[in-house]
Amino acid sequence: MNETIDTILDRKSVRKFTETPISKQQLTTLARAAMAAPSAVNRQPWEIIIVTEQALLKKLGAALAHAKMTAGAAAAFVICGNMERTGEGAERELWVQDCCAASENLLIAVTSMGLGAVWTAAFPFEDRMASVRQILGLPEGIVPLNVIPMGYAAAEVQGHDKFDGTRLHWEGWK
Numbered sequence: 001m002n003e004t005i006d007t008i009l010d011r012k013s014v015r016k017f018t019e020t021p022i023s024k025q026q027l028t029t030l031a032r033a034a035m036a037a038p039s040a041v042n043r044q045p046w047e048i049i050i051v052t053e054q055a056l057l058k059k060l061g062a063a064l065a066h067a068k069m070t071a072g073a074a075a076a077f078v079i080c081g082n083m084e085r086t087g088e089g090a091e092r093e094l095w096v097q098d099c100c101a102a103s104e105n106l107l108i109a110v111t112s113m114g115l116g117a118v119w120t121a122a123f124p125f126e127d128r129m130a131s132v133r134q135i136l137g138l139p140e141g142i143v144p145l146n147v148i149p150m151g152y153a154a155a156e157v158q159g160h161d162k163f164d165g166t167r168l169h170w171e172g173w174k
Contacts, residue, residue, distance in 0.1 A: 014116025017151030033109035037101035067120035074151035117150035
């Protein structure tokens with residue numbers, strides 16, 4: 001294999017973190033990796049909010065039932081779509097794919113730096129999006145896709161091989 005494939009296969013969801021902070025330089029590097037994602041028509045509709053303030057992390061954790069671990073994270077990335085940078089018609093919805101690509105880049109980069117993270121959905125759940133919008137003061141036209149709490153793992157998390165050869169099809173559906 002190679003280092004990139006090894007990092008992808010090593011990625012796992014981490015939900016418990018130590019209190020060790022993540023440096024601003026590391027967080028900026030992670031944002032750079034996220035923004036290196038491919039994007040339809042190169043629109044790059046993402047906006048990234050990095051949260052390190054403990055009070056805000058605790059508010060997000062308290063408000064989001066599926067993201068309670070945010071309260072104990074060193075940081076969280078909130079990947080949002082900027083609706084002013086989307087296309088028209090059906091192309092308008094491509095922001096989701098673009099921001100998902102940025103999110104996956106982020107998760108792989110987190111793993112490569114010896115950190116752990118977990119993807120928690122905000123979009124398409126109105127209550128979750130409303131909580132994120134209110135807590136972080138998002139302007140109209142900015143849609144939170146997810147909240148990704150991160151930090152140094154408090155314990156070793158065992159990954160598992162997700163490859164399933166029965167879902168692999170060659171030359172069509174067979």
